Amino acid sequence: MERWPWYLGCIVLTGCALGRVAPSAPPKGSQIVRGPMVVEADFQLKGDDPIIGQLTDLQSVVGTTLQLPVTSQPVIVHIFSSSDRFHQYLEHRFPGYPVRRAFFIKHQGRFEVCAQWGEHIVEDLRHEMTHACLHAAVGDPPLWLDEGLAEYFEIPPHTGGWHASHAELLGREYVAGRWRPHLPQLEALSSPADMTQLNYAEAWAWAYLLLNTTPARRELLVHHLNSLSQNAASQPLGELLYRNEVAPHDALIAMLSRESKMK
Ligand SMILES: [Zn+2]
Structure with a gap:
């Protein structure tokens, strides 16, 4: 079976899952655009929130450290205010799949990072955004x-x-x-x-x-x-x-x- 290049909490979904993906229902609250990165939150997230700077800097650091080619691949980052809202979205998009704190999805040219606000938000977003940077520049890097x-x-x-x-x-x-x-x-x-x-x-x-x-x-x-x-x-x-x-x-x-x- 063909493997689809998706990541869901670092789990690759298989082709049989494709038909079960519902249309996106992203958070509506605030939107912050930084180059090819669009951050959408279901609450009022300010543009000067440290998390925005972390993500912007991370893309630069990953690219510089690994000397990756520069890309203009858009990445949409969805941040949910609660685990309930996050799980509702997850269930809507990927019914039946294991619950994760965060995930990165690459599908049909669309890169999406999703996470729930909480004590691990910085670590989770940095992890998933690193996947996005690597996949944008390298394609499909070896799993390990x-x-x-x-x-x-x-x-x-x-x-x-x-x-x-x-x-x-x-x-x-x-x-x-x-x-x-x-x-x-x-x-x-x-x-x-x-x-x-x-x-x-x-x-x-x-x-x-x-x-x-x-x-x-x-x-x-x-x-x-x-x-x-x-x-x-x-x-x-x-x-x-x-x-x-x-x-x-x-x-x-x-x-x-x-x-x-x-x-
Ligand atoms: Zn991962």
């Missing part, structure tokens, strides 16, 4: 990389991409002997529904290793994304990494250990 980078950029900029809770989880599981980094295994995952919290954490760790350790690793990632954006055939990033290095999995563990002590 898509999620790893979304986890990397979802946290506030001052953290430098260090996701403390993921690092703690990986450290705990490593010490207990229940986890060892295995990028090829991660690359083999094709459905977000198969990704565990540990998979998300490991995907983030690889993204962190690639972006924050050596210029060669960062260049490898940038070059890989650039190849994908040009639809050029590219080997999996893991193969390229293992060709350049003897044991990047050991480097990943060393990075986690070193950085955890410094944070």
